[in-house]
Amino acid sequence: MGKSGRPATLRDVAAAARVHPATxxxxxxxxxxxxVSEETAQRVTEAAQxxxxxxxxxxxxxxxxxxxxxxxxxxxxxxxxxxxxxxxLEDRLAERGYVALLGNTDAxxxxxxxxxxxxxxxxxxxxALATATLHSPLLAEAVEAEVPVVLMNRIAQEYPFSSVxxxxxxxxxxxxxxxxxxxxxxxxxxxxxxxxxxGASRYRGFAAGMAAHGLPVADGQxxxxxxYSIEEGQRCARELLDRxxxxxxxxxxxxxxxxxxxxxxxxxxxxxxxxxACPDDMSVIGFNDMPFIDRLRPPLTTVRFxxxxxxxxxxxxxxxxxxxxxxxVKILYLAPELVARGSTRAQSASGLTLPPxxxxxxxxxxx
Amino acid sequence: MGKSGRPATLRDVAAAARVHPATxxxxxxxxxxxxVSEETAQRVTEAAQxxxxxxxxxxxxxxxxxxxxxxxxxxxxxxxxxxxxxxxLEDRLAERGYVALLGNTDAxxxxxxxxxxxxxxxxxxxxALATATLHSPLLAEAVEAEVPVVLMNRIAQEYPFSSVxxxxxxxxxxxxxxxxxxxxxxxxxxxxxxxxxxGASRYRGFAAGMAAHGLPVADGQxxxxxxYSIEEGQRCARELLDRxxxxxxxxxxxxxxxxxxxxxxxxxxxxxxxxxACPDDMSVIGFNDMPFIDRLRPPLTTVRFxxxxxxxxxxxxxxxxxxxxxxxVKILYLAPELVARGSTRAQSASGLTLPPxxxxxxxxxxx
DNA sequence: GTGAAAGCGCTAACAT
DNA sequence: ATGTTAGCGCTTTCAC
Numbered sequence: 001m002g003k004s005g006r007p008a009t010l011r012d013v014a015a016a017a018r019v020h021p022a023t024x025x026x027x028x029x030x031x032x033x034x035x036v037s038e039e040t041a042q043r044v045t046e047a048a049q050x051x052x053x054x055x056x057x058x059x060x061x062x063x064x065x066x067x068x069x070x071x072x073x074x075x076x077x078x079x080x081x082x083x084x085x086x087x088x089l090e091d092r093l094a095e096r097g098y099v100a101l102l103g104n105t106d107a108x109x110x111x112x113x114x115x116x117x118x119x120x121x122x123x124x125x126x127x128a129l130a131t132a133t134l135h136s137p138l139l140a141e142a143v144e145a146e147v148p149v150v151l152m153n154r155i156a157q158e159y160p161f162s163s164v165x166x167x168x169x170x171x172x173x174x175x176x177x178x179x180x181x182x183x184x185x186x187x188x189x190x191x192x193x194x195x196x197x198x199g200a201s202r203y204r205g206f207a208a209g210m211a212a213h214g215l216p217v218a219d220g221q222x223x224x225x226x227x228y229s230i231e232e233g234q235r236c237a238r239e240l241l242d243r244x245x246x247x248x249x250x251x252x253x254x255x256x257x258x259x260x261x262x263x264x265x266x267x268x269x270x271x272x273x274x275x276x277a278c279p280d281d282m283s284v285i286g287f288n289d290m291p292f293i294d295r296l297r298p299p300l301t302t303v304r305f306x307x308x309x310x311x312x313x314x315x316x317x318x319x320x321x322x323x324x325x326x327x328x329v330k331i332l333y334l335a336p337e338l339v340a341r342g343s344t345r346a347q348s349a350s351g352l353t354l355p356p357x358x359x360x361x362x363x364x365x366x367x
Numbered sequence: 368m369g370k371s372g373r374p375a376t377l378r379d380v381a382a383a384a385r386v387h388p389a390t391x392x393x394x395x396x397x398x399x400x401x402x403v404s405e406e407t408a409q410r411v412t413e414a415a416q417x418x419x420x421x422x423x424x425x426x427x428x429x430x431x432x433x434x435x436x437x438x439x440x441x442x443x444x445x446x447x448x449x450x451x452x453x454x455x456l457e458d459r460l461a462e463r464g465y466v467a468l469l470g471n472t473d474a475x476x477x478x479x480x481x482x483x484x485x486x487x488x489x490x491x492x493x494x495a496l497a498t499a500t501l502h503s504p505l506l507a508e509a510v511e512a513e514v515p516v517v518l519m520n521r522i523a524q525e526y527p528f529s530s531v532x533x534x535x536x537x538x539x540x541x542x543x544x545x546x547x548x549x550x551x552x553x554x555x556x557x558x559x560x561x562x563x564x565x566g567a568s569r570y571r572g573f574a575a576g577m578a579a580h581g582l583p584v585a586d587g588q589x590x591x592x593x594x595y596s597i598e599e600g601q602r603c604a605r606e607l608l609d610r611x612x613x614x615x616x617x618x619x620x621x622x623x624x625x626x627x628x629x630x631x632x633x634x635x636x637x638x639x640x641x642x643x644a645c646p647d648d649m650s651v652i653g654f655n656d657m658p659f660i661d662r663l664r665p666p667l668t669t670v671r672f673x674x675x676x677x678x679x680x681x682x683x684x685x686x687x688x689x690x691x692x693x694x695x696v697k698i699l700y701l702a703p704e705l706v707a708r709g710s711t712r713a714q715s716a717s718g719l720t721l722p723p724x725x726x727x728x729x730x731x732x733x734x
Numbered sequence: 735g736t737g738a739a740a741g742c743g744c745t746a747a748c749a750t
Numbered sequence: 751a752t753g754t755t756a757g758c759g760c761t762t763t764c765a766c
Contacts, residue, residue, distance in 0.1 A: 009759060020737050025761060032761090037735060054488045058434065059759035061425045062742050077454050080658065083444045087471060099468050099489070103461075104454060121421045122466070230662070265662055290659075291447065295597075295632055297664040376743060387753050392745055399745090404751055426743035429758050 008051035016047040024048075028055070061123070070318065071119030072100045074130045075107045080290050081307055082130070085152065088311020089128060096319055098125070105131050112138065120145065126318045128152060150318040152310060154197055155331065162317040164310055164332040168198050168287075169205035171303040171336030175257050175285045176209025178301070178338055182346040184255040184283060185215055189222045190236040190267070192259035199225075202259045202287060221253070225263055233258060233266020234273075241274060254282060254347045261286035261293050264300055264343075279345035289339055298342030306334050375418035383414040391415075395422070428490065437685065438486030439467045441497045442474045447657045448674055449497070452519065455678020456495060463686055465492070472498050479505065487512065493685045495519060517685040519677060521564055522698065529684040531677055531699040535565050535654075536572035538670040538703030542624050542652045543576025545668070545705055550714040551622040551650060552582055556589045557603040557634070559626035566592075569626045569654060588620070592630055600625060600633015601640075608641060621649060621714045628653035628660050631667055631710075646712035656706055665709030673701050 014024035026032040027044035061067045074082045090100050103115035130152035139159050142149045151163035189206045192199025210217050220243035225232040258264035264286030278284050289304035320327035381391035393399040394411035428434045441449045457467050470482035497519035506526050509516045518530035556573045559566025577584050587610035592599040625631035631653030638645050645651050656671035687694035
């Protein structure tokens with residue numbers, strides 16, 4: 001802060017260093033510093049220091065047409081998946097002098113449109129999109145406006161956008177393998193909403209996993225949730241157990257693969273209602289490894305989803321596109337990781353529960 | 368978007384409407400629209416529409432020295448308290464055309480300083496601070512720089528800052544009352560870090576509650592956590608139970624009031640270790656009503672903290688100070704609410720557990 | 735190596 | 751009611 005009260009400008013620094021403002025500008029910008037004699041550069045730097053000069057990013061943006069601002073669109077910050085993702089993104093962006101403008105769409109189409117427009121108006125240098133309902137108009141506009149975009153946990157093949165997602169199919173397949181190695185053969189699936197890419201790909205992973213282990217999937221063995229909520233999980237689990245008979249009864253399920261942790265928590269509720277115990281009567285496995293999910297009784301076995309890294313990687317890809325001259329579009333997949341906890345347990349072929357075994361230790365990527 | 372490719376500027380609009388740019392500016396700004404004839408205003412608006420004109424907020428900021436941006440400093444977005452708070456803030460700010468710049472300090476002093484400076488450099492119109500380690504230098508600087516500030520869940524009497532917080536003392540007192548009405552008399556407290564305002568005020572609330580019910584507090588009956596973490600909760604609970612003897616033994620505790628939910632979850636862990644059951648052997652009560660805390664076994668009785676409203680109210684107070692000419696500084700307290708769940712249960716004077724009773728229904732504000 | 739001049743897009747004071 | 755002028759603070763040609 002200058003003595004004067006109002007913050008020092010480049011002009012003030014130039015005056016103090018007895019040079020032209022343009023020279024001061026050159027001396028202070030790392031990229032142009034070599035255009036200026038070492039001696040004057042020194043003098044300017046020192047003057048800036050003395051006056052507590054801080055460049056005005058607004059003026060700079062006006063001139064350079066770069067705002068050093070990234071728009072981030074997510075459905076809802078309260079969904080526990082997003083805070084770590086956003087932190088990853090912001091941490092990485094901050095390192096490079098960017099800040100994030102966050103918008104919650106609540107999966108509302110017009111809210112999404114409004115936020116998109118507002119961010120464009122604020123001249124964001126790039127966009128990171130994690131919204132579930134991502135409609136082509138937005139993407140097409142982004143292409144036309146040449147705004148760099150990175151997609152988080154979403155893929156849009158038809159657009160030239162980098163994206164980073166977790167390999168959901170592979171993760172859900174690993175979940176099935178985990179159960180299969182524990183001796184389960186009659187495994188149900190609570191699928192996520194099929195219009196979401198996670199719901200669809202995890203369902204594919206489930207089917208692929210079952211097929212890989214030669215396990216049949218009967219009609220009633222999959223129930224589709226209409227939302228990723230505890231209530232839906234409970235409803236679907238109820239339906240699954242009704243249809244296929246309770247565990248213990250012939251042909252009854254012995255395990256449920258839920259498309260995410262919330263649905264798995266719903267399973268716990270349904271099992272409670274029916275007086276069944278997890279994992280004794282039924283093994284349950286989730287997806288995401290949400291915070292505190294390891295504190296439930298029993299601690300939930302789940303497929304960990306590296307949320308924070310999803311954010312940092314997305315930031316990297318986006319910055320590449322923004323700053324690199326010719327960075328290619330990249331489609332990045334992060335490997336999920338099975339986390340075995342107390343909600344899954346070995347099962348004999350006869351339908352009797354076995355004591356916990358070490359067989360699960362053989363799974364790659366497990367901890 | 369104009370045909371030309373590059374976005375339309377005010378100049379373009381003015382040209383299209385055959386008026387001077389200044390007139391176009393007046394016609395487009397709600398506050399100055401009355402200075403212009405209805406007819407030309409119409410013409411300008413239409414031209415703007417046609418050209419897809421969007422004002423450049425950067426240029427506007429440079430001119431008006433208002434950025435319509437608010438800096439928000441929190442310790443860590445991953446802490447489940449903050450997402451709802453931030454959403455409340457952002458939702459309210461968005462209504463008024465403001466956006467939030469979010470910064471995570473991780474309770475790191477220099478990180479806080481860096482972020483503070485960056486936000487000042489970006490000319491935020493105001494600051495919302497929820498950082499735990501809030502040092503006077505920052506506050507003093509904010510005063511000097513005349514940046515409006517609102518404190519969230521913090522109070523700094525010595526500064527002219529509005530603040531909104533939950534009445535922690537009152538909330539913790541209600542927790543004690545809940546237990547007292549259930550018949551508990553030997554109640555321990557796991558206090559939060561005493562250098563945080565929440566830790567200190569909840570401790571006061573605990574003491575006040577005990578006093579109000581004529582219950583003595585022996586020396587070993589309070590243990591101080593050094594952090595709001597599950598691990599610390601577990602450590603403290605262990606210590607509490609060691610010191611005062613297990614429940615059942617004469618003089619042993621029958622209930623624990625933890626200064627927040629994380630610490631309460633730690634209690635669950637310690638009870639598990641010792642082979643004790645909650646609520647049969649020991650009642651436990653938390654603070655915050657974190658998401659999913661109602662899904663633990665047993666569901667945690669806790670003091671609900673209206674996080675979202677804390678955010679919305681903070682936004683209101685801040686905008687008042689920014690936009691109002693002479694809005695006074697306000698210190699706002701939000702009332703907490705006791706949420707009775709399965710982790711607390713009635714206790715006879717003799718130390719025997721009674722079946723659940725309805726007595727707790729009498730508590731005001733309970734649900 | 736440095737200075738001069740111009741301009742990013744907008745708005746506010748002043749003039750008419 | 752509208753046009754003129756100027757300038758927010760910075761960077762970037764272009765001269766010298």
